[in-house]
Amino acid sequence: xxxxxxxxxxxxxxxxxxxxxxxPVYTDGTPMRVAQPVADLLRSPHGPRERQLLQxxxxxxxxxxxxxxxGFAGKDGYCGWLADAxxxxxxxxxxxxxxxxxxxxxxxxxxxxxxxxxxxxxxxAITANHGKWLETTQGFLPAxxxxxxxxxxxDPVAVAESLLGTPYLWGGNSRGGIDCSGLVQLAFxxxxxSLPGDSDLQESAGTEITPDAALRRGDLIFWKGHVALVVDExxxxxxxxxxxxxxxxxxxxxxxxxxxxxxxxVRHRRRVL
Numbered sequence: 001x002x003x004x005x006x007x008x009x010x011x012x013x014x015x016x017x018x019x020x021x022x023x024p025v026y027t028d029g030t031p032m033r034v035a036q037p038v039a040d041l042l043r044s045p046h047g048p049r050e051r052q053l054l055q056x057x058x059x060x061x062x063x064x065x066x067x068x069x070x071g072f073a074g075k076d077g078y079c080g081w082l083a084d085a086x087x088x089x090x091x092x093x094x095x096x097x098x099x100x101x102x103x104x105x106x107x108x109x110x111x112x113x114x115x116x117x118x119x120x121x122x123x124x125a126i127t128a129n130h131g132k133w134l135e136t137t138q139g140f141l142p143a144x145x146x147x148x149x150x151x152x153x154x155d156p157v158a159v160a161e162s163l164l165g166t167p168y169l170w171g172g173n174s175r176g177g178i179d180c181s182g183l184v185q186l187a188f189x190x191x192x193x194s195l196p197g198d199s200d201l202q203e204s205a206g207t208e209i210t211p212d213a214a215l216r217r218g219d220l221i222f223w224k225g226h227v228a229l230v231v232d233e234x235x236x237x238x239x240x241x242x243x244x245x246x247x248x249x250x251x252x253x254x255x256x257x258x259x260x261x262x263x264x265x266v267r268h269r270r271r272v273l
Contacts (some may be wrong), residue, residue: 056123093123152192
């Protein structure tokens with residue numbers, strides 16, 4: 001069983017695992033939400049980052065240890081540890097940030113010093129509508145940067161292209177830094193399509209494209225440990241360690257480069273849309 005998708009520690013497990021995992025205690029878990037702009041999801045308390053969660057994302061807590069909470073992300077079931085300080089019982093979000101990024105302000109005035117930056121995909125609960133500004137319990141956001149949850153974008157590639165130049169970050173899921181699978185997951189999530197968090201898990205999404213079939217916009221190309229989005233018949237977009245950024249690259253040039261430099265051939269070509 002894949003530890004990334006098994007909501008259990010040696011002493012407690014989610015009730016869904018009863019009969020499959022032997023532990024002293026089973027629990028329904030405690031529903032919480034991320035209360036920081038970006039929170040690292042760790043392999044262990046104080047351990048290495050595996051993914052990131054954004055403001056407002058749901059997280060079910062199963063266990064606690066060393067100032068950290070173990071559980072799973074609501075968007076994809078990815079399991080790991082978050083710092084206790086990153087979680088709260090904030091209201092259920094009503095809107096999401098649909099632009100590459102935005103700022104939260106203490107008042108509805110663009111000259112006010114920002115409270116923090118929020119990334120594409122962050123979720124907030126709106127308490128009042130002031131026309132050009134929407135109010136939350138933490139402050140104010142430009143209304144033009146938000147959409148109601150369920151009001152999705154239409155083109156994952158266009159979403160990915162809005163993040164061109166974003167620096168590469170292993171395990172990153174935000175405008176501040178993102179990796180290949182994080183870019184793909186976020187691009188499809190913004191269009192109302194759920195995908196797993198890591199590239200090897202994403203390889204099961206959609207259907208396999210036969211080698212003789214032409215690729216089209218939105219298709220996914222997989223190497224071992226890497227994934228890219230097809231832009232058109234000649235180009236792809238990916239967050240990559242070669243440019244250390246989200247960047248366009250020629251499809252064949254990318255295939256040849258990865259084979260020559262790393263000895264990794266294309267493993268899958270998948271169609272989700």
